[in-house]
Amino acid sequence: MKTMTYVEALRDGMRFEMNKDPNVYLAGEDVGIFGGCFGQTAGLYQEFGPERVIDTPITETAIIGHAVGAAASGLRPIVEIMFIDFTGVCMDEILNQATKMRYMFGGKAKVPMVIRTPCGAGVGAAAQHSQSLEAFFTHIPGMKVVMPSVAADARGLMIAAIRDDNPVMYIEHKGLLGVEGEVPEGDVIVPLGKADIKKEGSDVTIVAWSAMVGKAMSAAASLEKEGISAEVLDPRTLKPLDIDSILSSVAKTGKLVIVHEANKTGGFGGEIAALVADEGFDYLNAPIKRVTAPDSPVPFSPVLEKAYVPGEEKIIAAVKELFA
Amino acid sequence: MEVTKETLLGFYETMVTIRTFEEKAMELFAAGYIPGFVHLYIGEEAVATGVCANLTERDFITSTHRGHGHLIAKGGKIDLMMAELMGKVTGYCKGKGGSMHIADVDLGILGANGIVGAGQPIAAGAAFACKYKKEDNVCVCFFGDGASNRGTFHEALNLASVFNLPVIYVCENNLYGISNCQRDHMNVSDISDRAASYGIPGVSVDGNDVMAVYEAAAEAVKRARKGEGPSMIECKTWRHRGHFEGDPGIYKSAKEQEAWIKKDPIIKLEKKLLEYEYASEDELNAIKDTAKERIEAAVEFAKNSPDPEPEDVLRDVYAD
Numbered sequence: 048m049k050t051m052t053y054v055e056a057l058r059d060g061m062r063f064e065m066n067k068d069p070n071v072y073l074a075g076e077d078v079g080i081f082g083g084c085f086g087q088t089a090g091l092y093q094e095f096g097p098e099r100v101i102d103t104p105i106t107e108t109a110i111i112g113h114a115v116g117a118a119a120s121g122l123r124p125i126v127e128i129m130f131i132d133f134t135g136v137c138m139d140e141i142l143n144q145a146t147k148m149r150y151m152f153g154g155k156a157k158v159p160m161v162i163r164t165p166c167g168a169g170v171g172a173a174a175q176h177s178q179s180l181e182a183f184f185t186h187i188p189g190m191k192v193v194m195p196s197v198a199a200d201a202r203g204l205m206i207a208a209i210r211d212d213n214p215v216m217y218i219e220h221k222g223l224l225g226v227e228g229e230v231p232e233g234d235v236i237v238p239l240g241k242a243d244i245k246k247e248g249s250d251v252t253i254v255a256w257s258a259m260v261g262k263a264m265s266a267a268a269s270l271e272k273e274g275i276s277a278e279v280l281d282p283r284t285l286k287p288l289d290i291d292s293i294l295s296s297v298a299k300t301g302k303l304v305i306v307h308e309a310n311k312t313g314g315f316g317g318e319i320a321a322l323v324a325d326e327g328f329d330y331l332n333a334p335i336k337r338v339t340a341p342d343s344p345v346p347f348s349p350v351l352e353k354a355y356v357p358g359e360e361k362i363i364a365a366v367k368e369l370f371a
Numbered sequence: 372m373e374v375t376k377e378t379l380l381g382f383y384e385t386m387v388t389i390r391t392f393e394e395k396a397m398e399l400f401a402a403g404y405i406p407g408f409v410h411l412y413i414g415e416e417a418v419a420t421g422v423c424a425n426l427t428e429r430d431f432i433t434s435t436h437r438g439h440g441h442l443i444a445k446g447g448k449i450d451l452m453m454a455e456l457m458g459k460v461t462g463y464c465k466g467k468g469g470s471m472h473i474a475d476v477d478l479g480i481l482g483a484n485g486i487v488g489a490g491q492p493i494a495a496g497a498a499f500a501c502k503y504k505k506e507d508n509v510c511v512c513f514f515g516d517g518a519s520n521r522g523t524f525h526e527a528l529n530l531a532s533v534f535n536l537p538v539i540y541v542c543e544n545n546l547y548g549i550s551n552c553q554r555d556h557m558n559v560s561d562i563s564d565r566a567a568s569y570g571i572p573g574v575s576v577d578g579n580d581v582m583a584v585y586e587a588a589a590e591a592v593k594r595a596r597k598g599e600g601p602s603m604i605e606c607k608t609w610r611h612r613g614h615f616e617g618d619p620g621i622y623k624s625a626k627e628q629e630a631w632i633k634k635d636p637i638i639k640l641e642k643k644l645l646e647y648e649y650a651s652e653d654e655l656n657a658i659k660d661t662a663k664e665r666i667e668a669a670v671e672f673a674k675n676s677p678d679p680e681p682e683d684v685l686r687d688v689y690a691d
Contacts, residue, residue, distance in 0.1 A: 072503065098503070104533060109492045109526035116496020116510075119481055120431060122503060124496075139523075143486050144493060151472035152482060153464035154687030188688050212690035 049232055054087055054224040056198035057163075057217075060205025061088070061125060063234070065095055068123060071209055074101040075110060075127030075163075084129050085165060085224050107133050111140035111162065118160040119148060123209060128164040130176045131218060134183070145214040146189030159212045161205075166194075167220040167258055167308060168356050174344035177352075179257070179309035184216045185286045185318065191215040191239055192286040196260035198228030200283055203237030211239060220258040220308075242289035244296070248278035251366050252296040254319060255306040256282055259357065263306050266362035275366060285315055293319065294327045301332040302369045306362055311339040333369040338362050374582060376649040382424065382581045383644060384658050386416040386637050389440040391662040392449060395670060396439065396456060396470075400616045404674070405456050407469050412440035414579075414611035417636035418543050419444035421584025422511055422604075425592040431479040431497040431510035433490030436471050437543075437610070438483030441513050446478050453669040459676035466679040467687065479508075487548075488521030490514060491540070495531045498538035498601070509537040509595040511588075517548025519562050528601070532569040537595035539588065540566075540603040543578060549614045550622040563605040571601050578606025579636040582643075609634070 051059065065071045073088060073095075079102035082089035092100040103110050107128055114124040128134055134141060141162070148156050168177040184192045191213055195201040201219065208215040245260060246267055255263035260281045267277040278296050282289055297303050303323055305316035316337040323335060338357045346352055393411045400409045412419070415437070423444035426432070434441040442452060447463075455462030455473050463473045474482035481497055484490050494512030501508045518524060519542055531538045542562050546553050559565065566573025572591075576583040584606055591602035609631035613620040620628075644650045650658075 101534075104526075104529060106526045106530055108523055109495060109530040112489070112492020112523065112527065113496035113499055113530060116431075116433070116481065116493035116498075117500045117503070118496070119476065119493070120497045120500035122500050139486055139489060140492065144484075144489055148474075148482065149690060150687050151464060151468040152474040152476065153462070153467045154690075155464070156474065156476045156482075157690045159690075191689075 048229045050227055051198050051230045052224065053195070053198045053201045053226050053228065054085065056202035056228070056230045057195070057205050057219055058087055058089065058091065059230070060202040062091060062094065064206055064209040065099065070121065071123045071125065072099040072101065073125045073127070074103055074114070076103055076105055076129050078102060078127050083127065085221060087127070087163070087219070107137040108140055111137040112144065114160045115140060115144045115148065115158060118158045119156050123159045125161045125163055125209060128162060131164040131166040131180050132175050132178050134164065134180065142187060146187045150189060157212045158214055161208045161215050161217050163217045163219065165221045166218045167222050168345045168352055169222045171347060171349060171352065173347040177345035179307065181218055181285055182309060182313055182315045185315050189214065190286060191284065192218065193239060193284045194218045194257040195283060196223065196257055196281050198226065199230045200237050200243070202230050203235055204239070204283065207236040207239050210236070218257065222258045237283065239284045240287035240289055241284065242280055242282045242292040244292070245279040245281050246277070248276040248300065250276045250300055251302040251304060251369060252278045252280060252293070252300045253304045253306060253362065253366070254280050254282065254293055256285065257308065259306045259308055262357065262359050263362055266359045266366070269359065269363055270366055275370060277366060288319070290322050290326070293323065294330070297323055297327050298330045301330060303331065304336045304338060304362065304365050304369070306338040306357060308340055308356060310342045311337060312342050314339055336365040336369065338365045374585070378424070379640070379644060379649055382420050382585070383640055383655070384662070385420045385444055386581065386640065387659055388449070388662045388665065389416045389419065389443045390637060391659070391666045392439060392443060395666050397612070397616060399456070399670070405470070406458055409456070409470050409616045410437040410614065411610070411612045411616065412437050414631070414635065415543055415545060415608045416440055417581035417584055418541065418578045418606045418608055419513070421581045422541055422588040424585055425588045426511065428478055429508040431481055431494070431508070433481050433494040433497070433510070433512045434483040435490065435513055435515060436483060436485055436487070437515070438473060439470070442473055442475070442480055442483070445480050447473070447475050447480060449665060450669040450672040454673040454676050457673045458678065459673055460679040460683070461672070461676040465683065488514060488518040488523035491518070491523040491527035492530070494538050495527045495536055498531065498536035499534065501537050507596045509539065509592055511539045511541055513541050513543060515548065516542060516544040516546065516553055516562060517551070517556065519565060520556060528569040528571070528603070531601040532571050535598070535600040537598070538601045539591040539595055540601065541588070542603065542605040544605050544607050545610045547623070552622070561605060563603055566603040571603060573603040573605065575605040575607060578608030579634050579639055581636060581640055
């Protein structure tokens, strides 16, 4: 184990796999000497050289599109989209190319590529640089979606994502990049599709991912003092989703609160709620609650942004409603 | 460039095979054997034939919605193609793709594509892989005049240029993007002029003259293999049929259609073969008969093949 920040850990995951597999390369805007907009790729250009750490023009369509062609021709690209908001620019390459090729070709192509991209509000970046768009991608058959919440998962999910033979959206939260954690070294992966129980509890299940995990943990600590024992579950991978772990937890607690930073309508929380209603209705003794951002674009003013992002107090309030 | 009798006869055989395949597809579509959409390549055969004659199995292509000709010219198997058109489980894509998504990755055919212009960045990626692996194979991207207006065109050609990738962008300018004629969708007459803005060579050739296409492609492929970077070739041609089968083509004038039909690439090549005394009428007819037999065999294979099972819907969404 080694203490690393989340950003160091995800970088170490890339480095580990690039050392192991010469077909892995990294391409994106300002990932070379500049080291990435948030330092995610710092030092990799010096370590692996310009043939494997490649600065592209500002060209999201060609970044993703070229990766599809390279992956189908035997390489394993890691491509960065500087902000998840910019995926709107290259959505055809994600929606109609990367994730359709294998199926359309009758299973005769593999498209092993990782799209690394930062999400999240909280840094005053306003409506085009702050979104949480995971639900866009979970809706696409053929896509996998991971959203690490801690440094160890940032590294382990990165290695697993690069080794996966399918397109994987690796969504890193800007607000978590500097958060330290204990990280296993060496060839240690976090398998895709496996949830993590962050805290055991018996009265209510809180499902949260990415930056919301920390807030759910704080909320759970406060609730504990008031005599409510919350279990906090981080799915880590949204697609494929470890629904079995969620159902087991709800079977134990009888109550479910889902927390995500994305706005509510069409958010992935709705999918989890529907799955639990379908497959775990008898476990429930209270309605399923969602704690999410409101259905507005992400605002700029710190005052408005604070009101937008779900916080600990909203999670506590949602849980308490279930015990009223 | 010296071209032997065998090469020209080979071109003829490929072009006739494509034409015969397409005429059969037209007939089968009308008879209800082929679901969905079919975009026929009739009239454009010289482009795929002249370009792919410069490629080996190790080279890549990206194709378009009008892709049957590219596949045949690159060595695609016509029985598997025909079965795919009919949605059969024996087809190239096990009935999951259809006409617009036929691919043979083992032959370097990275698929027809239902999205206009989508092959342009994918081709850059395949060429990137060739360069990354330090091999001398190349990728050809086929696309139409309409696709040269897409953002993908700009991004892909710029990337290919700055990365010096071994890729050849072949614009099949059939003068219409569906119903929209070239003068209404761009203000340049030679699309190859656009290559200049990426700092790469661009030439325009008679796309109905297989020799002209072959020679231009030979030059571009040679450049790419030598590590000298991408090129663009515009092949001016004409589709004889509508955009898809069922489109009566009311946007084209009868006069224009008639003039282009006279420039049919197969008739053009036949004249040359006879003039050079490379073949007699009988020999050319024998080539046509052989193509017909091959296509008929492919149709029989397809018709006698089973449909996929309903449970197959969920197969091949993910690689294990």
